[in-house]
Amino acid sequence: MEPFVRIASIAAPLPERDIDTDIIFPARYLLLTSKTGLGQYAFFERRYEDGGKTEKADFPLNQPVFRGARLIVAGSNFGCGSSREHAVWALADLGVRCVIADSFGDIFYSNCFKNGLLPVVVTPDQCADLTVRAAAGERLEVDLERQEVRTADGGVIAFPVDGWRREALLNGWDEIATILRTRGQAIAAFEAAQRTRFAWLHADT
Amino acid sequence: MSASARTLYDKLWEDHLVADEGDGVGLLYIDRQILHEVSSPVAFAGLEARGASVRRPGAQLATIDHAIPTKDRDRPVADPLARSQIALLEANATAHGITVYGAASPRQGIVHVVGPEQGFTQPGMTLVCGDSHTATHGAFGALAFGVGTSEIECVLATQTLRQSRSRNMALKVAGALGPGVSAKDLTMASVGLIGAGGASGYAIEYMGPAVSALSMAGRMTLCNMTIEAGSRIGMVAPDETTFAFLEGRPFAPKGRLWDEAVAYWRTLSSDADATFDWVLEIDAGALAPQVTWGTSPDLVLPVTGRTPDPDGIASEAEREGVLKSLAYMGLAPDTALQDIAIDYAFIGSCTNSRLEDLRAAAEIVAGRRVAPHVTALVVPGSSMIKRQAEAEGLDLIFRQAGFEWRDAGCSLCVAMNNDRLAPGQRSASTSNRNFEGRQGPGARTHLMSPAMVAAAAVAGHIVDVREID
Numbered sequence: 101m102e103p104f105v106r107i108a109s110i111a112a113p114l115p116e117r118d119i120d121t122d123i124i125f126p127a128r129y130l131l132l133t134s135k136t137g138l139g140q141y142a143f144f145e146r147r148y149e150d151g152g153k154t155e156k157a158d159f160p161l162n163q164p165v166f167r168g169a170r171l172i173v174a175g176s177n178f179g180c181g182s183s184r185e186h187a188v189w190a191l192a193d194l195g196v197r198c199v200i201a202d203s204f205g206d207i208f209y210s211n212c213f214k215n216g217l218l219p220v221v222v223t224p225d226q227c228a229d230l231t232v233r234a235a236a237g238e239r240l241e242v243d244l245e246r247q248e249v250r251t252a253d254g255g256v257i258a259f260p261v262d263g264w265r266r267e268a269l270l271n272g273w274d275e276i277a278t279i280l281r282t283r284g285q286a287i288a289a290f291e292a293a294q295r296t297r298f299a300w301l302h303a304d305t
Numbered sequence: 306m307s308a309s310a311r312t313l314y315d316k317l318w319e320d321h322l323v324a325d326e327g328d329g330v331g332l333l334y335i336d337r338q339i340l341h342e343v344s345s346p347v348a349f350a351g352l353e354a355r356g357a358s359v360r361r362p363g364a365q366l367a368t369i370d371h372a373i374p375t376k377d378r379d380r381p382v383a384d385p386l387a388r389s390q391i392a393l394l395e396a397n398a399t400a401h402g403i404t405v406y407g408a409a410s411p412r413q414g415i416v417h418v419v420g421p422e423q424g425f426t427q428p429g430m431t432l433v434c435g436d437s438h439t440a441t442h443g444a445f446g447a448l449a450f451g452v453g454t455s456e457i458e459c460v461l462a463t464q465t466l467r468q469s470r471s472r473n474m475a476l477k478v479a480g481a482l483g484p485g486v487s488a489k490d491l492t493m494a495s496v497g498l499i500g501a502g503g504a505s506g507y508a509i510e511y512m513g514p515a516v517s518a519l520s521m522a523g524r525m526t527l528c529n530m531t532i533e534a535g536s537r538i539g540m541v542a543p544d545e546t547t548f549a550f551l552e553g554r555p556f557a558p559k560g561r562l563w564d565e566a567v568a569y570w571r572t573l574s575s576d577a578d579a580t581f582d583w584v585l586e587i588d589a590g591a592l593a594p595q596v597t598w599g600t601s602p603d604l605v606l607p608v609t610g611r612t613p614d615p616d617g618i619a620s621e622a623e624r625e626g627v628l629k630s631l632a633y634m635g636l637a638p639d640t641a642l643q644d645i646a647i648d649y650a651f652i653g654s655c656t657n658s659r660l661e662d663l664r665a666a667a668e669i670v671a672g673r674r675v676a677p678h679v680t681a682l683v684v685p686g687s688s689m690i691k692r693q694a695e696a697e698g699l700d701l702i703f704r705q706a707g708f709e710w711r712d713a714g715c716s717l718c719v720a721m722n723n724d725r726l727a728p729g730q731r732s733a734s735t736s737n738r739n740f741e742g743r744q745g746p747g748a749r750t751h752l753m754s755p756a757m758v759a760a761a762a763v764a765g766h767i768v769d770v771r772e773i774d
């Protein structure tokens with residue numbers, strides 16, 4: 101996984117609340133069985149008309165200033181709805197590394213970290229301010245090491261993130277390898293104890 | 306309060322904690338996982354790329370549901386993408402020694418219908434699935450939640466997941482549901498009360514007399530829509546109803562193991578003096594049948610209601626949200642819900658496709674006809690339910706009324722197969738999401754109970770099922 105330490109970028113504003121994963125990645129493209137190359141389907145209905153032939157000019161990611169933005173400043177409850185990780189893969193494929201919002205869908209939030217994306221939770225007031233700045237074309241800097249968002253005029257917004265998620269993202273660690281390395285013995289011990297106490301859970305093996 | 310008083314969630318968490326990772330994060334042991342064709346391919350590919358094997362194939366179960374067509378099952382799947390996605394799950398499962406209910410299996414069906422039906426879902430388990438409606442299994446007193454594809458791979462490889470511990474929430478439902486009002490109306494009303502993201506970070510335990518009175522099907526419907534209130538986890542403590550449902554099912558413990566299991570399951574309820582971080586109360590007796598009018602499941606009203614009038618809304622953000630929803634739904638402000646005509650009626654999905662749901666709908670349509678301008682579909686949740694319904698003659702009732710009787714799958718809940726509304730068409734649907742485009746680009750969805758969808762199909766517009774005799 102690509103590490104995330106800090107990025108500075110123009111930020112695309114998407115202030116609408118409850119942007120669900122069906123909007124981020126429409127279900128009919130879920131028939132694809134690979135996680136690469138999905139950026140073309142991201143926000144499909146918002147980005148295109150005529151079934152994909154024409155771009156909608158009013159969608160921020162279609163506007164020249166926001167094209168290639170690595171940051172999104174989003175509305176509340178971004179990524180709510182389905183568990184599809186395709187929503188994150190599609191954003192990643194567009195080059196997005198960080199989404200800032202005052203709240204996220206839980207599963208989307210956790211999916212981000214597995215793919216080198218950083219979801220940043222700020223307060224509603226801070227998010228409103230960052231949305232205005234993003235819309236004005238301001239470059240924002242997101243620093244995971246120091247857990248802060250910095251605005252062009254030197255403003256600093258601190259944000260929370262779980263220690264283990266931060267560390268994994270900073271180092272680009274693979275979670276499965278980490279679990280097996282650090283907890284392999286604990287898992288085996290748990291299984292052995294469970295086999296005795298809850299034998300019916302192991303009737304399969 | 307005694308220091309040791311624990312909620313059901315606390316007990317399930319502690320009984321599965323492999324390691325405390327600090328900061329409220331735990332490495333949880335995952336007892337069971339259910340796989341389907343859409344969220345699993347990249348997980349299997351990842352597993353192979355790292356040269357790993359599946360740690361406990363017997364703790365996994367795979368079934369085909371999202372992409373599968375709901376008719377012409379005797380022919381190869383027409384859509385080449387769907388066909389290869391389905392074949393890929395069957396191949397992956399077989400290669401790793403995982404039981405798979407393939408397209409032709411008599412046990413095939415929707416993940417959240419099949420798990421309980423086969424007794425794979427049991428109280429006291431941790432159970433995950435790459436699908437956000439996995440809280441459905443919480444109806445059995447399991448700690449069940451939806452996961453992403455990376456987490457599926459993690460469970461395949463390690464049988465564990467790192468999770469942040471949730472806060473405890475109790476949703477207490479007093480009284481009894483009135484005639485024509487079902488578990489679906491209860492879950493929709495609670496989503497409306499809590500809001501689309503309101504319970505994020507909480508594990509919800511549904512309790513109270515109206516919950517205990519529900520059948521397992523009703524409890525599954527109730528837990529199913531927990532995610533629409535932002536929470537991944539919804540649960541009901543197991544009781545005699547739960548045990549009676551499970552006994553004798555294929556994966557249920559047998560003999561001495563059954564007795565041991567039930568003895569443990571009986572300990573799985575919140576202690577009387579346990580404290581919850583958030584307690585909400587609902588009076589079941591006060592509920593009317595519920596209908597969504599907008600593009601988020603929390604935009605819900607009693608069937609007797611009218612669409613909101615944006616002029617009366619003070620907050621600009623909220624007003625804009627209402628305007629956007631009304632525009633997408635093609636509805637004027639202050640419209641009586643019962644004046645809204647529909648083009649489609651869909652009875653199905655993991656929320657409402659069980660035998661009991663089909664019976665409730667059949668009771669309404671028996672001897673009636675679907676309105677001429679309405680396309681009406683029944684899609685049973687599993688192939689087993691389909692056969693049971695046919696044995697009861699429900700298929701005949703539906704067909705005679707003008708419904709199409711289909712094969713099991715997700716179908717119009719997610720519109721990934723070829724079941725889809727045309728842009729601008731409007732449905733009454735028993736599914737769980739009314740998001741923009743959920744039933745096809747430009748499609749408009751009104752969520753409601755099976756009886757309400759059946760009534761709307763017959764009337765041709767949304768109607769109060771309590772007024773049908």
Ligand code: SF4
Nearest residue numbers: 438654655715718719
């Ligand atoms: S029926 Fe709908 S919500 Fe349920 S598993 Fe299928 S797609 Fe998901």
